[in-house]
Amino acid sequence: MGGTNIRGVLVDPSGQVAGSDACRRPADPVDMVDAIVGLVERLETSVGSVVAAVGVGCAGTVDHQGVVHTSPNIPTLIEFPLAAELASRLRRRAVVENDATTATWAEMQTGAGRGLTDVAFVALGTGIGMGLVLGGELQRGANGFAGEAGHMVVDAAGPECVCGRHGCWEIYASGRALGRLTRQAAREGRVPAIVASVGDIDSIESEHVSGLVAEGHPEALAVLDELGWWAGLGLTNLVNVLDVSAAIIGGGLSQMGEPLLSAIQRGFVGHQHDIGHRPAVSIELATHGPGAGALGAALLARHDP
DSSP states (O other), X not given: OOSSEEEEEEEOTTSOEEEEEEEEOOSSHHHHHHHHHHHHHHHHHHHTSOXXXXXXXXXXXXXXXOOEEEOTTOTTOSSBOHHXXXXXXXXXXEXXXXXXHHHHHHHXXXXXXXXXXXXXXXXXXXXXXXXXXXXXXXXXXXSSOTTOGGGOXXXXXXXXXTTSOBSXXXXXXXXXXXXXXXXXXXXXXXXXXXXXXXXXGGGOOHHHHHHHHHTTOHHHHHHHHHHHHHHHHHHHHHHHHHOOSEEEEESGGGGGOHHHHHHHXXXXXXXXXXXXXXXXXXXXXXXXXXXXXXXXXXXXXXXXX
């Protein structure tokens, strides 16, 4: 469940996706419950059977009971017992987790993290989310809030974040950041061709830049390198604290593929202080793309580790 849409997947006992559906996300929390119930019912009708359990991945701070305390992209969702409401309406098991946590589980079970034991999954979307596996165990923290790496401060003198603090990592390395960095470069006269193609500096968004990256546009690649530097800085901090063996990059930005991965890898290596004195950290793109959150939610609902 994201800022704009609710995406659902039906997963069979073997872990394969047997159906999918989506709808616009309503603004009111009660209407959100109605929308999820309707989506589940449509998926059940499509295969002619009843699902055993329902999982939801939702951006924000979600506790162990499936209460969404806050959600930056869904401002009306405050202290809302989403899991309990769904279980009551659907009369079956309902699990609600942070969307980066559910995406992490999908990648660990059937994606880029399969067979690994110590992994940070970093979702570069509108903001930055993170899921964490240590010693083969999914980490949720004391309250269920673990993984809010996007609000790790990397520049205390930086711009204000949506959370109210300044210089959070997601200001520099998210999808929103890609647009902001490009507009900044435009005002400094560094990307005249991008300005000419869009027509107005203030109208430049990440979608314009990612499209030019796909074409190999040199100005867009230069801005991507800047984002990669910041992404590498944050990843270095995470590796220093957590000692993971791999970082998996997901979220909407990951759809840019190899150019993004290469920029992040260069940024990461540039920030390391102990190259040659510790095993190399693998940085890879997620396997499941934007669908990882929904898939992982279903897998967690079936078997909550």
